[in-house]
Amino acid sequence: EVQLVESGGGLVQPGGSLRLSCVASGFDFSSFWMSWIRQAPGKGLEWVANIKEDGSEKYYVDSVKGRFIISRDNAKNSLYLQMGSLRGEDTAVYYCVRGGTDHWGQGTQVTVSS
Amino acid sequence: DIVMTQTPLSLSVTPGQPASISCKSSQSLLYSDGKSYLYWYLQKPGQPPHLLIYEASNRFSGVPDRFSGSGSGTDFTLKISRVEAEDVGVYFCMQSIQLPWTFGQGTKVEIK
Numbered sequence: 001e002v003q004l005v006e007s008g009g010g011l012v013q014p015g016g017s018l019r020l021s022c023v024a025s026g027f028d029f030s031s032f033w034m035s036w037i038r039q040a041p042g043k044g045l046e047w048v049a050n051i052k053e054d055g056s057e058k059y060y061v062d063s064v065k066g067r068f069i070i071s072r073d074n075a076k077n078s079l080y081l082q083m084g085s086l087r088g089e090d091t092a093v094y095y096c097v098r099g100g101t102d103h104w105g106q107g108t109q110v111t112v113s114s
Numbered sequence: 115d116i117v118m119t120q121t122p123l124s125l126s127v128t129p130g131q132p133a134s135i136s137c138k139s140s141q142s143l144l145y146s147d148g149k150s151y152l153y154w155y156l157q158k159p160g161q162p163p164h165l166l167i168y169e170a171s172n173r174f175s176g177v178p179d180r181f182s183g184s185g186s187g188t189d190f191t192l193k194i195s196r197v198e199a200e201d202v203g204v205y206f207c208m209q210s211i212q213l214p215w216t217f218g219q220g221t222k223v224e225i226k
Contacts, residue, residue, distance in 0.1 A: 044217055044218075044219055044220050045163065045206055045208070045220075046217070047214055047216070047217075050213075059213050059214075061214045062214070095162055095163075100210060100215060101153055101165060101168060101208075102168070102174065103165075104162040104163055105162065106161075107162055
């Protein structure tokens with residue numbers, strides 16, 4: 001069974017940093033692109049970033065470029081999102097998604113507020 | 115960016131009756147491989163979204179056959195042949211032919 005478990009969310013002040021993690025199990029993690037997708041409170045879904053199977057290609061939505069870094073450790077079956085210079089509009093539930101499409105974790109809440 | 119427009123934004127359906135949701139994209143989602151990179155998700159209350167339909171018309175593993183997807187290019191439709199109580203939630207379409215991947219606004223389905 002495919003499982004994706006996110007962690008690392010929390011309350012952070014504007015301008016602060018946070019590192020999200022996602023541990024994958026039940027599939028060959030190193031063979032899949034991985035994505036982060038977020039959902040602001042009561043809002044729709046927004047794709048945030050993608051990373052290729054070997055980490056050689058990374059893509060970001062414009063609103064997080066230069067502030068967020070997606071990475072992975074295939075030996076640990078783990079996906080990460082290093083978030084910096086956080087803003088109120090980054091407040092959302094962040095989901096780890098296999099391939100960006102088929103399997104989603106339960107999400108981790110990030111709240112940016114003073 | 116490709117804009118995804120869903121209609122209607124809300125739907126109230128009697129159990130056993132059909133339902134249909136439209137998703138239109140501002141650019142064609144048809145790739146040179148012949149596939150349309152359009153996905154349908156259902157987000158039940160308090161849960162993450164889960165995949166129903168991939169590449170416009172392929173039912174994902176475990177999805178009941180009352181769900182079907184159709185369309186190509188810029189116009190797509192999700193149909194539920196006979197709505198059941200467990201189908202309540204918000205339905206989203208998503209395109210992955212071009213970055214940034216973008217989603218429709220969501221269609222909230224409730225049972226009458």
